[in-house]
Amino acid sequence: MPHYVEPLFRPPSEARSLIFQITVGCSQNHCTFCGMYKMKRFRIRPVEEMLQEIAGIPHHYRQRVDRVFLADGDALVYPFAGMVTILESLAATFPGLTRVGSYASPNSLTTKSPAELAILREKKLRILYFGLESGDDVTLAAVSKGFDAEKMAALALKAREAGMKLSVTAILGL
Helix, strand or coil: CCCCCCCCCCCCCHCCEEEEEECCCCCCCCCCCCCCCCCCCCECCCCHHHHHHHCCCCHHHCCCCCCCCCCCHHHHHCCCCHHHHHHHHHHCCCCCCEEEEEEEEEHHHCCCHHHHHHHHHHCCCEEEEEEEEECHHHHHHHHCCCCCCHHHHHHHHHHHCCCCCEEEEEEECC
């Protein structure tokens, strides 16, 4: 069964998804407006540990899983080869799997090439939840986002060109 380091967050649209926490915390945990992961030190969970959790899902439950959400705050930062292994294990374990989702920071999108994103999409990672937060560079700097609006838009476009769906968060009044 999955092991969680709480608190655990997921987008509302992932309410019916089975959650696997492949990272703990957020790799970009310095944004001043976000308190979701401040109590956690970021770490990547080992591939072997994740494969054991996936294999531990009871057989009678596997047929019912059609969506998986990879947590925590920035699971896309997971090293590419390990992410492929996890996605392949999910597809093999859950025959009805249609989609995998994950939060994606601008930092994690910089670590993946367009070709890598396309491969991840082929492996059923189909939707990324991306925190744009604001299109204003002054605001982005003030909240320590770490990227300007132009770079954030370019990273979002890179994901879209790889075939990923994006759910983008903009915070009004930030």
